[in-house]
Amino acid sequence: MADDPTLKPQDRAQEVSGEWEHDNQQWWNEYMASADNEIVFASDHSIEQTQAPKDVGPLPSLADLQAELNASYELDPLAIKQFNRDGYVKLKQVLSPGALALLRQEMEMTLLADLGENPKLDFRSGEMMWLTNDIFRQFVLSPRIAKIAAALMGVQSVRLYHDNALAKEPGCGRTPWHFDKEHFPIASNNVCTAWIPLQAIPGNMGPLAFAVGMETYRLVESVQSSRFDMSYDRTVSNIFAEQGVDVDNGPFGLGEISFHHSQSFHTAGPNNTTESRMVLATTYFEEGACVIPAPTMISGDWRKFMPDVGAGEPIQSRYNPVCFPRER
Template identity: 40%
Template sequence: MATPWTGDDQEWWDWYMTLAHDADIAPAPLLPGPRSATGAVASDREVTEALAAPYALPDEAVAFFGRHGFVRLPHVLAPAVVAALARCADRLLTAAHGTDNPGRFLALEQLWPREPLMRSVALSRRLGDIAARLLGVDALRLYHDNILSKEPLCGRTPWHRDSDHYPLDSTAVVTSWIPLGEIPDAMGPLACLSRREAARALSGLPASPHRRSYDELVAARLHEAAARPVATPFAVGEVSFHASDCFHTAGPNRTTAPRRVLSCTYYEDGSRIVDEPTALSGAWTDFVPGVRPGEVAASALNPVVGTRAPAS
């Protein structure tokens, strides 16, 4: 699929979700979603301070990420901070899409240049430094930030790995996944497959990732190999990071509440845009404006947001 994408980013997501071979789900019954948080909501200043504070990343977590290509970290954000970010995301999504979107996967990209609270997330040293240390690189740039909302009745996210999507020539690419509330099984939590399981079950995939047959083949290969992703529920404040070679998916949202997540993708400083980006990269020129294929990916919208802390 060498033809570049010509639509906008939401159109890309609407198309992309059709690539799940079992995208359509039965309309009922839906389970109640998690109860809304009733505790404190952090102020904008408190959010900014929390996202600038360092996180005590254990060496064991770095090693786990190196072996498996993903890691979940507890207590990265306080519940009050999550509540403030969730309130902001609700406002932005309602303004863009209204409140009635059954079955859709909604996305808002590049929020940080115009939304102060989203800027605190996208430029967060807390998150950026975690990402840099997990990848073991000296400095990371921001590719983009987004809000992802899997609405009630939205089906599965197709199996994929981000290396097939981002038009970057580097393997040092990682994405944060920040739930804006509890995510029980019925909401479709992020499901990551270990690198070890992928090497055992998915080597030499012949299908193209832009066809529905790719998702079907990955699912069949994993079933044959009895390989299972980690797909357990998320608690408030837990954050997941996954590498660009990590195969992942997410189940359908079978609840009455939207499943909302903030996400940021980072890449090693000095990376270049590949020579021939494809439609799988979506509206990539919105995220790296003014940079042409083959050039270093460093525009005004790609600030350095994370550095590797000195070894202790």
């Protein structure tokens, strides 16, 4: 994204401070354009053939899916320590291949219906799908996943902020470096996102990559956000390299999902495969949290995710149900 020479510094500040006025797909379009695609990880390389899982046996019934997503996951205490130390954790075999294949099928159909046959988008997105789709609803409100989030953050109860369906298409470039605390207008440090790949993600498909260390964000606190060019992404990448920050950009196995804290800096490489990289991301926050006093355009279409909740007010809208313990 090139600089706009007609904009003065005060205009840029005003643009970032104002609220976002378009839809979520437009936000992603502009956001992805701010990535510096000259930044390359060792695992990024030329296009290779790969396939989403297709031979997983019979897809689960809705009853079987509910049983899986309601059952508790045995969380290793070491995982909680890693989350609090590093800002993220990756957990294996959280979900079955059949459950993931079912959700991928639903996501493909839903994005096709919402965005059309040929949207000409390198990055397709959807949100709030749990409101109209029973399969999405089971995943997004899953006590199994929400309980993990609560345990990692050390809180008793969590609500849903929102879900995101994220499809990085073949040939799509990097996702820029960022941390969610800047994007989520939630006045709490207890916010985390479950990132759920709907297929295995090899290195050349663009797995989520983490800057290791909960406090790593402090290295780049003074870097100013920009919606006009790639300067933020490039500057953050350079600082991390200069400071010797470890970056975990390892692949995701089938059924493996990650949880990252809102302070965790992360990015993702390009999708250099022939298959769409599909992910469901669900964000949870501790019960009782409020909206920050002054949300900006960086928060995107936040009013859609928590209707009738004003700045500074507790987030308790009908779109932010308690996911753990599950409301009866």
